[in-house]
Amino acid sequence: MTMLVMSLSLLSGCGKEKKPSASQTEEQNNSKDELVKARMLEEYKDTVLVLCDSKANNDLSEFMKLFGYMEGLMKSVVTDKEFSQIIERYKKECGNDFEWSYEIQKEEKVSVEALKEYQELIQTFGSSEELTEAYELTVQIRLKGSKGSMEEMAEFTAGKVGGKWQIVNFNETLLN
Numbered sequence: 001m002t003m004l005v006m007s008l009s010l011l012s013g014c015g016k017e018k019k020p021s022a023s024q025t026e027e028q029n030n031s032k033d034e035l036v037k038a039r040m041l042e043e044y045k046d047t048v049l050v051l052c053d054s055k056a057n058n059d060l061s062e063f064m065k066l067f068g069y070m071e072g073l074m075k076s077v078v079t080d081k082e083f084s085q086i087i088e089r090y091k092k093e094c095g096n097d098f099e100w101s102y103e104i105q106k107e108e109k110v111s112v113e114a115l116k117e118y119q120e121l122i123q124t125f126g127s128s129e130e131l132t133e134a135y136e137l138t139v140q141i142r143l144k145g146s147k148g149s150m151e152e153m154a155e156f157t158a159g160k161v162g163g164k165w166q167i168v169n170f171n172e173t174l175l176n
Contacts, residue, residue, distance in 0.1 A: 047158045047165045048102055048139050051174070056100050056143075058087040068166035069127035078175065086175060090143055090150075098145030106138035110157065118159055118168045129162030 047066065054063035060083045067074045090098055110118070119131045139154045159168035167174070 043160075043165050045104075047167065048104065048137070051139075051154065051156075051167075052100055052102050052141055055083075055086050056090065056098070058084055066167045067170075068161055068164070068168075069122050069125040070168070070170070073125060074170065077170070082175065091145075093148055093150045094143045094145030095147035096145070098143045100141060100143045102139050102141045104137060105140050105153070106136070108136045110134045110136060115159075118157065122159075122161060122168060127161060131168065132160045132163075134159035134168055 050062055050066055054060070054066075060078070060080055063078070063083065064071045064074055115131060115134055118134055122129075122131060134157050136157050137155070139156075141152050141154060143150050143152075154174055155171050156167050156174055157169045158165050161168070
């Protein structure tokens, strides 16, 4: 009987929920916010990573994929020859053996008005998918090789279209 009472009291204790204090709840919310932001940054990093890697490896097709529905426009703006000039400049400045890295200097959520404008822009190019969020990014790109090093800044807006991050505006800094 004693064993039964102890088992019942243990079981009843397991079902009780302990309410977190206000400070614990705030810490949990902040922690969740930080995790969401970190995950979001990882997605940005994928976009920036493809941007840098496609330029460093002279891969125009990968570069074009960053523009989603605007890829057709980009193909009319960016030629193979023009894109190849990027890698030639890198090699001239840094050498054939250059390595690159980047750092996101600025990330700013676009206004509701700007989000609507970007939505209209991608719809103009055939997208029926919703642009759910977008961030203006400024990225510092560093290249270093046997001949020297260089830095450049790229500014663009990354937007989440149909759940996938892409570049939703064109800025001449993307072709540096």
